[in-house]
Amino acid sequence: MERDAMLRNLVLFCLLILAGCGFQPVYSGGQTGDTTHAKAASVRVQPARDRIGQLVHNALVARLNPGGQPRDPAYLLSLQIEEDVRETGFRKDETSTRANLEVEALYMLVDAATRQVVSRGRARSINSANTLDQPYATTVAERDARERGANDIAQQIARDIMSQLAAR
Numbered sequence: 134m135e136r137d138a139m140l141r142n143l144v145l146f147c148l149l150i151l152a153g154c155g156f157q158p159v160y161s162g163g164q165t166g167d168t169t170h171a172k173a174a175s176v177r178v179q180p181a182r183d184r185i186g187q188l189v190h191n192a193l194v195a196r197l198n199p200g201g202q203p204r205d206p207a208y209l210l211s212l213q214i215e216e217d218v219r220e221t222g223f224r225k226d227e228t229s230t231r232a233n234l235e236v237e238a239l240y241m242l243v244d245a246a247t248r249q250v251v252s253r254g255r256a257r258s259i260n261s262a263n264t265l266d267q268p269y270a271t272t273v274a275e276r277d278a279r280e281r282g283a284n285d286i287a288q289q290i291a292r293d294i295m296s297q298l299a300a301r
Contacts, residue, residue, distance in 0.1 A: 172298040173291075174198040176242070177206035185236060185283060186214045192287030197294065206245050210294070213239045214286070216279070220264070229264040234275065236260075236282035240290050242297065252297040256289035258282040 176197050181190045189212060194202060197210075215237050222231030235257070242252040260281045262274040 172207065173295055174200065175203050175207035176210050176294065177202050177208070177245075179209060179211045181212055181214065183214070183216075185216045185279060186212060188280060188283030189214055189236075189238060189286050189290075192284050193291060196287055196291040208251060208298075209243045209245050210290075211241050211243070212290075216282075218275070221261070222264075232262050232264055232275070232278075234260050234262060234278040234282055236279075236286055238286045238290065242294055252294065254290070254293050256286045256293075258285035258289075260285075 174197065178190050178193045178197065181187050193210070193212075217235045217237075219233045219235065220229040220231070221233050222229065224230055236259075238256045240254055240256065241250060243249065244251055258281075260278040262278040263271070265271045265274065
């Protein structure tokens with residue numbers, strides 16, 4: 134009983150400290166959250182050249198500005214994405230049974246008016262896929278790993294950008 138009361142008091146104390154420091158979640162409905170969402174909706178995600186770049190681009194647009202790309206953006210987001218496939222599992226005859234798909238993205242957020250860099254960073258994701266005897270099944274498994282990686286990269290970049298925009 135005494136231990137439960139101490140734990141309850143500790144949790145209450147932590148919540149009071151957190152409330153007192155001005156913490157407000159980025160995705161909250163409060164004024165800061167609304168302002169951050171408006172800023173995020175003003176980010177134009179630059180087009181990508183290859184398939185993995187297009188997947189990340191589409192996932193970022195869906196997260197940052199679900200209403201579509203802004204006509205007069207306040208910020209421009211450029212991406213440089215690289216993909217690497219490495220075989221990790223092998224049979225006795227040295228044929229591959231498993232592969233890791235590594236996706237790495239370098240991004241840069243630029244103020245559209247001043248052309249000054251607001252934020253830059255890196256996001257990375259590693260996903261696995263089985264290499265099967267049927268070529269089509271292997272293709273589907275790799276495509277699924279690629280889509281998971283693109284969504285993971287987009288989530289990381291969107292989170293970073295939202296926190297940067299909330300701080301501005």
